[in-house]
Amino acid sequence: MLNKKEIVVAHSPDADDIFMYYAIKFGWIDSKDFTFSNIALDIETLNKEALKNSYDVTAISFGLYPKIKDEYALLRTAVSFGEGYGPKLIKKKSKKLKKNFKVALSGENTTNALLFKIAYPNARIIYKNFLEIEKAVLDDEVDAGVLIHESILDFDGSLCVERELWDIWLELAKEELPLPLGGMAIRRSLPLNSAIECEEILTRAVEVARKNINLASKMLLERNLIRVDEDKLKTYLDLYANDNSVTLNKIQKKALDKLFKIGYEGGYFDEAIECEDFFIPLDYKELREK
Numbered sequence: 099m100l101n102k103k104e105i106v107v108a109h110s111p112d113a114d115d116i117f118m119y120y121a122i123k124f125g126w127i128d129s130k131d132f133t134f135s136n137i138a139l140d141i142e143t144l145n146k147e148a149l150k151n152s153y154d155v156t157a158i159s160f161g162l163y164p165k166i167k168d169e170y171a172l173l174r175t176a177v178s179f180g181e182g183y184g185p186k187l188i189k190k191k192s193k194k195l196k197k198n199f200k201v202a203l204s205g206e207n208t209t210n211a212l213l214f215k216i217a218y219p220n221a222r223i224i225y226k227n228f229l230e231i232e233k234a235v236l237d238d239e240v241d242a243g244v245l246i247h248e249s250i251l252d253f254d255g256s257l258c259v260e261r262e263l264w265d266i267w268l269e270l271a272k273e274e275l276p277l278p279l280g281g282m283a284i285r286r287s288l289p290l291n292s293a294i295e296c297e298e299i300l301t302r303a304v305e306v307a308r309k310n311i312n313l314a315s316k317m318l319l320e321r322n323l324i325r326v327d328e329d330k331l332k333t334y335l336d337l338y339a340n341d342n343s344v345t346l347n348k349i350q351k352k353a354l355d356k357l358f359k360i361g362y363e364g365g366y367f368d369e370a371i372e373c374e375d376f377f378i379p380l381d382y383k384e385l386r387e388k
Contacts, residue, residue, distance in 0.1 A: 142205030161209035
C-alpha cells in the first residue's frame, strides 16, 4: 500500500475555522492519497507564517493575500464574509476619541487593519492577540480596539461600539457588497492535481459540516474544542460558517476584487489583482481525464 502524503492545514482556533475543518478530523471525509494534520494559530500568527510559506494549506486574512499571491493560490472554500456585520471598533462609553487615538488591532495584515488604516490614518496602532484587545481597552492601555471573531458577540457593558467596520467597508466600496474577511490558501509548490484534490476535500468538509451542523456542533462542544457556549456557537456559525462559506459565489468574488482594489489604491498592495486569476485551475483535472 502506498504511503499517503501528509497535508498540514493551519487554521485559527476560532469556532468557524474549527467547524469548517473538523469533518476531516472526525473521519467524515476521507482521501485515498492524503492524510491531513492540523495546527491552530491566531490570525496574526497565521498571516506571518503565510508570509514565510510555512504550511501547505493555511487560513489567511483576505487583506493579506496580494502579498503572498506568488507562493499561494486562493481556495474557493472555507470563506468568511460579513453581510451587514463584521469587526467592531469599541471604546469605553466615557471616552472621547482624539484624531490620533491609540488603538489595538488583531494583526498588521488583517482585513480589518487594512480598512481601519484607510479610515483612520492618524491613529496610533499597536497589535495584540484578539483575545487581549477588550482587556487592553478596559485597562486604558489603548483608547479603542477592534474586536473580531467571537469577541463581537459579547463584551463588557462599560464599552460601546464607536464604529462598525462594515460601515467603513460600505463607504470605501461605494456599493453594498459582502465584507471579505478570511479564507484559505494553498501552496503553489504542490502538484496541481494534488492541489485540486485538496480543494475538493476541504470543500466537502465544509459542505458536510453544514449539512450536519447540529451533530458537528455537539461534538465540538462535548470535546471543549471551542470557546463559546451552544447559543453563541449557533449565532457565530450563522455569521461566519454559513452556506455561503462552502464555495465562493459571484458576488463574493466581486467583493474580493473590490477589497484588493481598495488596498492597492490605498498604497498597501503593489498591484491591483483580480481573484479569478489566482484560483486553482480546476479545468486542469478535466483535461487530464479526457
